[in-house]
Amino acid sequence: MFEIFGIPSQALFGQLLIGLINGSFYALLSLGLAVIFGMLNIINFAHGAQYMMGAFVAYLVLQYTGIGYWGALIVAPIIVGITGIIIERTMLKQLYKLDHLYGLLLTFGLALVIEGVFRNYFGASGLPYQMPPSLAGGHNLGFMFLPNYRGWVVGASLAVCLATWFVIEKTRLGAYLRAATENPTLVRSFGINVPRMITLTYGFGVALAAFAGVMAAPIYNVSPQMGSDIIIVVFAVVVIGGMGSIMGAIVTGFGLGVAEGLTKVFFPEASSTVIFVIMAIVLLIRPAGLFGRG
Amino acid sequence: MKKVIGAVAAAAVALGLGAAAYAQSGTQTVKIGVLSDMSSLYQDIGGPGSVAAAKLAVEDFNKINPNLKVEIVSGDHQNKPDVGSSIATKWFDADGVDMIVDIPNSGVALAVSQVAANKNKVFLANGPASSDLTGAKCNPNTIHWAYDTWMLANGTGKAMVKTGGDTWFFLTADYAFGHALERDTAAVVEKNGGKVLGKVRHPLNTSDFSSFLLQAQSSKAKVIGLANAGGDTINSIKQAAEFGIVKGGQSLAGLLVFSSDVNALGLETAQGLVLTATWYWDMNDANREWTKRWHAAGGPSGKVPTMIHAGVYSSVLHYLKAVAATKQSKDGAAVVAEMKKMPTDDILFGKGTVREDGRKIHPAYLFEVKKPSESKKPGDFYKLRATIPADEAFRPLKEGGCPLVKS
Numbered sequence: 001m002f003e004i005f006g007i008p009s010q011a012l013f014g015q016l017l018i019g020l021i022n023g024s025f026y027a028l029l030s031l032g033l034a035v036i037f038g039m040l041n042i043i044n045f046a047h048g049a050q051y052m053m054g055a056f057v058a059y060l061v062l063q064y065t066g067i068g069y070w071g072a073l074i075v076a077p078i079i080v081g082i083t084g085i086i087i088e089r090t091m092l093k094q095l096y097k098l099d100h101l102y103g104l105l106l107t108f109g110l111a112l113v114i115e116g117v118f119r120n121y122f123g124a125s126g127l128p129y130q131m132p133p134s135l136a137g138g139h140n141l142g143f144m145f146l147p148n149y150r151g152w153v154v155g156a157s158l159a160v161c162l163a164t165w166f167v168i169e170k171t172r173l174g175a176y177l178r179a180a181t182e183n184p185t186l187v188r189s190f191g192i193n194v195p196r197m198i199t200l201t202y203g204f205g206v207a208l209a210a211f212a213g214v215m216a217a218p219i220y221n222v223s224p225q226m227g228s229d230i231i232i233v234v235f236a237v238v239v240i241g242g243m244g245s246i247m248g249a250i251v252t253g254f255g256l257g258v259a260e261g262l263t264k265v266f267f268p269e270a271s272s273t274v275i276f277v278i279m280a281i282v283l284l285i286r287p288a289g290l291f292g293r294g
Numbered sequence: 295m296k297k298v299i300g301a302v303a304a305a306a307v308a309l310g311l312g313a314a315a316y317a318q319s320g321t322q323t324v325k326i327g328v329l330s331d332m333s334s335l336y337q338d339i340g341g342p343g344s345v346a347a348a349k350l351a352v353e354d355f356n357k358i359n360p361n362l363k364v365e366i367v368s369g370d371h372q373n374k375p376d377v378g379s380s381i382a383t384k385w386f387d388a389d390g391v392d393m394i395v396d397i398p399n400s401g402v403a404l405a406v407s408q409v410a411a412n413k414n415k416v417f418l419a420n421g422p423a424s425s426d427l428t429g430a431k432c433n434p435n436t437i438h439w440a441y442d443t444w445m446l447a448n449g450t451g452k453a454m455v456k457t458g459g460d461t462w463f464f465l466t467a468d469y470a471f472g473h474a475l476e477r478d479t480a481a482v483v484e485k486n487g488g489k490v491l492g493k494v495r496h497p498l499n500t501s502d503f504s505s506f507l508l509q510a511q512s513s514k515a516k517v518i519g520l521a522n523a524g525g526d527t528i529n530s531i532k533q534a535a536e537f538g539i540v541k542g543g544q545s546l547a548g549l550l551v552f553s554s555d556v557n558a559l560g561l562e563t564a565q566g567l568v569l570t571a572t573w574y575w576d577m578n579d580a581n582r583e584w585t586k587r588w589h590a591a592g593g594p595s596g597k598v599p600t601m602i603h604a605g606v607y608s609s610v611l612h613y614l615k616a617v618a619a620t621k622q623s624k625d626g627a628a629v630v631a632e633m634k635k636m637p638t639d640d641i642l643f644g645k646g647t648v649r650e651d652g653r654k655i656h657p658a659y660l661f662e663v664k665k666p667s668e669s670k671k672p673g674d675f676y677k678l679r680a681t682i683p684a685d686e687a688f689r690p691l692k693e694g695g696c697p698l699v700k701s
Binding site: 011014015018019021022116119123124125126127128129130131137138144145147149150218219220221222223225226229230261264265268269271272273 | 331333334335336337338339341468494495496497499500501502504505506508509511512524525528529532533536537538542552554555557558559560562563594596597
């Protein structure tokens with residue numbers, strides 16, 4: 001066994017893996033943001049609240065209907081996605097022609113309202129959510145103990161991220177979507193229902209947030225402020241990756257998870273700050289972000 | 295693109311600022327300010343529940359002494375010392391507030407304690423834990439009521455070392471409270487023949503603890519001491535279970551665990567956890583009866599009151615008695631001196647005293663979290679393991695280093 005900067009290599013490998021796992025949450029959330037920004041030009045500040053709603057819906061369907069974790073992975077994104085569609089149809093739709101700032105202010109306000117409502121009903125300290133028995137336990141990898149659940153989180157989020165990237169960048173549907181962003185009038189003239197496509201895209205982005213919320217429920221505290229704790233970091237991830245870049249969001253999500261994980265070993269006190277330091281440096285050198293085209 | 299990024303940055307800053315404080319205006323009476331966390335992680339241990347507790351104290355006081363008119367205002371310190379001190383300054387200077395109670399955050403509490411001393415008002419600390427409030431940072435205007443870090447360390451720390459947990463690793467919240475709790479616990483561990491193998495300090499409001507838990511695991515310490523609170527403690531315990539920490543033979547010591555935290559964890563995850571508290575709602579009939587009234591007065595439904603809520607009730611009641619005895623509320627130091635002179639007596643903490651250094655003295659209890667099968671009703675969380683008598687529960691007067699104590 002060798003040492004790197006006084007840390008045994010084994011511990012370091014463990015921390016790298018942990019960083020990757022946390023990165024998968026960042027990647028899932030920033031992916032949803034990137035999709036929404038790329039297609040709708042809306043900066044969705046309600047994303048953290050929608051992530052929190054995913055976790056709460058998982059808890060509520062378990063309490064009231066007995067639907068467990070696996071069911072919740074499907075049901076919660078659908079329910080929260082529908083609320084997203086309602087928001088898009090009734091409010092966001094009015095803002096597409098205006099400056100980005102209006103969409104940001106609206107979603108920011110919505111986030112505060114949603115969080116406040118949940119805090120009013122459920123309190124601030126959180127709700128219990130047990131891990132599904134089929135994913136309890138873990139494996140000893142030699143250099144660290146890997147809980148099965150974390151393995152599942154990395155696998156599932158990688159799969160969802162790559163599938164989303166594939167659909168948007170490589171399929172006909174994705175091509176329509178991208179074309180509709182560039183020139184909606186032209187795409188509409190081909191007989192494609194552009195407003196419906198935009199609505200569904202927002203619903204999908206929101207569903208991604210809810211999916212991440214359900215994934216988080218067994219390991220993170222299910223509380224109304226769980227979204228605002230993570231959303232600022234996720235926005236930093238999106239800014240570093242380049243607003244609207246799908247691949248950028250995925251790669252920086254995982255990358256920053258690792259960077260944060262390593263900081264937790266070498267200088268734990270700074271672990272909540274390191275991402276913003278990286279953001280400042282990236283913005284100075286490449287203002288459009290690492291993968292940005294702007 | 296630049297505009298977008300600028301807007302994102304601006305909104306991020308705004309999100310940090312959160313909601314503003316609110317206060318009501320009033321006439322010349324005794325005015326009490328409940329300064330608490332109304333919108334974030336400590337909301338359930340203090341927050342609206344503390345306002346309800348203060349109302350009950352006023353109600354009970356007015357039964358004996360209807361001549362004193364008492365008004366209650368409340369505010370949100372947002373866990374920021376600067377926000378807390380500016381609300382306190384405004385309350386004292388402009389709004390005629392005579393006394394501030396609660397403040398569940400040691401950083402904010404230490405700042406407000408200073409403000410209260412400068413303006414010669416009163417601060418009754420129930421929410422904060424740092425024992426520095428009655429140690430090096432004590433002053434003639436502050437009383438520390440419900441609990442403190444020394445008492446938590448002494449209760450849980452000693453019990454763990456006595457049962458074989460003699461090597462420790464700390465997960466510490468990186469601010470005044472975490473540092474004080476870690477320091478006090480480390481002292482107890484070492485005094486009882488144990489050893490501290492290491493520590494890691496994490497930022498407040500961390501959601502993922504796996505990195506830190508891995509470091510704790512590889513330290514091979516028998517006990518992992520959680521010198522944090524609220525959501526941080528919940529996340530640490532939840533993830534420690536996931537990483538097989540307890541199954542691997544290490545035990546967790548939750549140094550500050552409230553009933554609201556146990557509720558959030560669920561008994562399945564929290565069972566067996568040992569903790570120290572000075573008050574538990576289900577311990578006797580008086581407490582159960584008071585809990586009913588607390589719910590009726592606006593305590594959050596579906597939650598049980600914490601020792602902080604009980605402390606707010608008890609301290610406000612004692613404060614009002616002292617105001618009645620000195621016949622004034624404007625000279626804060628004089629009221630506090632009277633509070634130290636009079637013995638305390640109320641339905642929740644029984645008979646007790648307030649010491650020279652501002653420490654309220656009462657017994658503490660070592661509890662163990664029940665198994666799910668042992669819990670008979672909602673909120674039925676603890677079984678009593680030991681009672682720590684009042685004269686042993688808190689730091690001896692001479693050891694705190696409080697300048698008010700004449701040696």
